[in-house]
Amino acid sequence: MILENYCMPLLNMVFIEGLKEHKITFQAFMEFFQKYSWFGKTIPRKMLNKEIPHNWLSLIAPSLFEYFAQMDYWMASGNYPNLVLCIDSLVLKVEGLLRDLFSFAGVSTFYSKEDKQGRSIYQEKDLNSLLHEEKMSELFDSDDLLLFKFVLVEKAGYNLRHKIAHSLMLNIEYQINYIHLLLL
Numbered sequence: 001m002i003l004e005n006y007c008m009p010l011l012n013m014v015f016i017e018g019l020k021e022h023k024i025t026f027q028a029f030m031e032f033f034q035k036y037s038w039f040g041k042t043i044p045r046k047m048l049n050k051e052i053p054h055n056w057l058s059l060i061a062p063s064l065f066e067y068f069a070q071m072d073y074w075m076a077s078g079n080y081p082n083l084v085l086c087i088d089s090l091v092l093k094v095e096g097l098l099r100d101l102f103s104f105a106g107v108s109t110f111y112s113k114e115d116k117q118g119r120s121i122y123q124e125k126d127l128n129s130l131l132h133e134e135k136m137s138e139l140f141d142s143d144d145l146l147l148f149k150f151v152l153v154e155k156a157g158y159n160l161r162h163k164i165a166h167s168l169m170l171n172i173e174y175q176i177n178y179i180h181l182l183l184l
Helices: 002-020 026-036 056-077 084-104 127-131 142-152 160-165 176-183
Strands: 043-047 050-054 110-114 120-124
Touching (some): 002 056, 026 056, 084 160
Antiparallel strands (some): 110 120
């Protein structure tokens, strides 16, 4: 109730006023992430026994660009923005960002089990399992962890990861609140 009735109106006001005043822009977001986050850093990822350079900012940039385009459209036309692409993409990218962060912190993002022939099969842990790992309380404070769970995986929350991954959201459910929480 606090999130819906107090935090979201405040968060939306900050974003919308920042957009109107051109204080929050695509370029500003990109520069901020490049300068103050690890999203813009090139990190190696192993694929087929080769190290491939990887950069999260290049993966989230199209979603951010779409958000700013849709918000410009909304402010110019008064028609509600279509946030499907940016929300769908950012939810999945946030999961990937969290997986990499967990991996950097030494939290295994996969588990192994044996198949019927006794061979080891490796599977990715689902995001819900990862967010409930004990080590998470060392990486995030309890409020941040609660927000991640509420927005992404909790059935009593927005559960965006599940709803998007299984195509359970209708067009009218793609709300400005969601994109602003994802950007936050």
